[in-house]
Amino acid sequence: MEFNLSDHPHRRYNPLTGEWLLVSPHRTKRPWQGKVDDAPPEDLPVYDPGCYLCPGNRRASGDVNPQYETTFAFTNDFPALLLDTPDGSYTPHPLVRAEAEHGTARVLCFSPRHDLTLARMTIDEIMPVIALWQDETRSLGARGDIGYVQIFENRGAMMGASNPHPHGQIWATRRLPREVEKEDASQRAYWKTHGVDLLGDYLKYECETGERVVYANDHFAVLVPFWALWPFETLVVSRAHVGSLLDLSDAAARSLAEALHHITVCYDNLFRTSFPYSMGFHQTPTDGGEYPHWRLHIHFYPPLLRSATVQKFMVGYEMLGTPQRDITAEQAAARLRDLREVHYRARV
Numbered sequence: 001m002e003f004n005l006s007d008h009p010h011r012r013y014n015p016l017t018g019e020w021l022l023v024s025p026h027r028t029k030r031p032w033q034g035k036v037d038d039a040p041p042e043d044l045p046v047y048d049p050g051c052y053l054c055p056g057n058r059r060a061s062g063d064v065n066p067q068y069e070t071t072f073a074f075t076n077d078f079p080a081l082l083l084d085t086p087d088g089s090y091t092p093h094p095l096v097r098a099e100a101e102h103g104t105a106r107v108l109c110f111s112p113r114h115d116l117t118l119a120r121m122t123i124d125e126i127m128p129v130i131a132l133w134q135d136e137t138r139s140l141g142a143r144g145d146i147g148y149v150q151i152f153e154n155r156g157a158m159m160g161a162s163n164p165h166p167h168g169q170i171w172a173t174r175r176l177p178r179e180v181e182k183e184d185a186s187q188r189a190y191w192k193t194h195g196v197d198l199l200g201d202y203l204k205y206e207c208e209t210g211e212r213v214v215y216a217n218d219h220f221a222v223l224v225p226f227w228a229l230w231p232f233e234t235l236v237v238s239r240a241h242v243g244s245l246l247d248l249s250d251a252a253a254r255s256l257a258e259a260l261h262h263i264t265v266c267y268d269n270l271f272r273t274s275f276p277y278s279m280g281f282h283q284t285p286t287d288g289g290e291y292p293h294w295r296l297h298i299h300f301y302p303p304l305l306r307s308a309t310v311q312k313f314m315v316g317y318e319m320l321g322t323p324q325r326d327i328t329a330e331q332a333a334a335r336l337r338d339l340r341e342v343h344y345r346a347r348v
């Protein structure tokens with residue numbers, strides 16, 4: 001018997017984080033006796049008078065949202081980070097360390113319509129969202145006290161999103177967040193050794209084999225990375241060697257809107273549900289350092305495993321040993337690729 005990736009348990013290496021994961025493809029044949037929830041209701045009103053993100057509504061802070069027509073951004077009324085945090089540290093013992101962290105948290109409404117998602121928005125409606133991500137990156141990144149601008153979206157109650165109104169967040173900090181720090185170290189080391197960027201080399205390989213590529217246009221490719229951990233995790237990678245949203249041409253920004261639209265529609269179609277996920281941009285830090293080794297990319301981490309209600313949990317061995325998946329990255333890519341880009345939910 002010869003080892004192969006589709007039948008035998010194996011480890012896969014994530015070169016971005018330097019971590020391994022366990023893949024158990026033989027288990028996809030076992031019967032499922034786990035938890036099945038009802039699908040969440042999907043019929044939302046265009047405007048919800050009780051929503052703190054809809055235009056014209058009052059938020060908990062007392063501020064009233066403007067009658068915005070495309071996008072709207074504001075500093076989170078309950079931010080996880082504060083710009084006026086004083087510098088300081090606490091180290092009573094070498095093993096007991098704390099440092100002040102300094103930053104801000106922003107909320108970004110993608111649309112005035114309460115009932116839309118990136119999958120249900122048109123390319124023309126997504127373009128102002130990309131412009132907003134660029135504006136926020138520019139203004140926050142220009143601050144001397146902000147070293148990293150982390151753009152992300154938590155979509156769906158399953159991911160803990162408290163409000164279905166289409167919106168994302170930015171947490172911006174002085175220091176690099178943990179995942180970014182790991183990816184920075186890996187990309188820097190690869191650049192130093194090979195003289196080319198890690199994700200550029202990887203993308204070239206994936207485009208040659210095509211096995212894990214879900215979608216590609218002139219400027220971006222969407223693929224299930226070889227080392228994907230979440231069942232239908234994807235990576236959206238810039239085909240040009242650019243590090244930041246601020247480096248995108250107008251044509252590349254439009255290609256990005258098309259790529260985001262494509263993958264979110266495929267996700268919704270997969271289990272015929274408004275697909276939950278956490279997604280976020282990884283771009284060059286804004287701390288004034290040199291980052292020629294970075295390449296702009298976006299991670300999608302969706303929790304769903306086999307239906308609209310059955311999700312993957314990171315528990316047991318995954319908390320104590322190594323994260324694990326059953327369905328392989330190649331199987332996931334094939335399923336996503338087969339979904340036609342016609343949204344199952346008609347836009348009203």
Ligand SMILES: [Zn+2]
Nearest residue numbers: 051054114165
């Ligand atoms: Zn709303």
Ligand SMILES: [Zn+2]
Nearest residue numbers: 183282297299
């Ligand atoms: Zn990344």
